[in-house]
Amino acid sequence: MERICFTRRMYTSPQCKKKRKTYGFTLVELIVGLCIFSLIGGIVGHWFFMQRSYQQKILEKSDAQQRIRRSCWKMIQELRTARTILSPRVNPDNSIHSDDKIFFKNFSGDIVCFYFVPKENLIRRCLIPNGPGSPVVDKNPIGEGFSQVAFTAQDIGNRLVGIYLEGNGAFGLESVYLMNE
């Protein structure tokens, strides 16, 4: 019959001593084990957490780069076939001139404007029709998540527009040459 040890005397008896050595862990072993486990767990957990935040950060940057590309593409498509740039134009001393909005006339005679809204960090498009009618702002923005936008008149003939976009650690540096100016 198995003997159960309740008291200190019973517990330290030869039978119980043997049993204690064979089964289970001492408190010290448990503490040491837990310490090692929590140390390794902490290191691994911290590493995973760091990796997760790094992945998140890098994905956000990738999204920002993609937004920059998409926005540039939309604006370039329309700017390329513009008739003339109304603003910004090069300075009187022939130096480049930048603005956070650009006005140009298309071949239908309409005036199109791309403008940066700093409070909402987005670029919107507005169309001022040639003839009767009020300006129409597109419901969907050209792009969002930008912290800085600059449209720059680059050459004396105002045929070249530089676009600089910045947002969420990503940058876009493009230019468009007006084919029809």
Next chain:
Amino acid sequence: MKKGLSLTEILIAMSIAITILVPVVSMFSTAGRTVQKSIVFSFSTGLARRISQHLMVVPFDEIQEIPLPGVSLCNSIEDPFFNPLINFSTSKTGQESITQTDLPDFFKFLALYDFRYALSVSNVSFGDGDEIKSVAIIITWRENGKDMLYQTHVYIPSM
């Protein structure tokens, strides 16, 4: 019977754990590197496109060869394609170039990868005075200690 684990068992368990953990760890870093590479590559294609557009307004005779290792985008106060970059004032005094002082964040990004551009120009003559310049636009940068390159071609007629 003695309870516990033998050294062989521990070693086998550790080998299995390492075999599982190593690919998981490398998966994380590989994914991050791939995304970063695509960001940088996407940016470099934009740079090449910018140069190609600028070449349209550069006088034909002034399109010159720029040999490798090329011109750095940072710290060059004046070049025909990138500097000065912006100017929100109405005179030359407000011009800003890609320098630590003017555009620190952008400068940091470009300096980190050491973005440079070079041009390889070849003349093609048609005999009756008409010429075409074949311009190879080369964008180079350094990534994880490796030299990277993106190249595109444009053709500029003399007319």
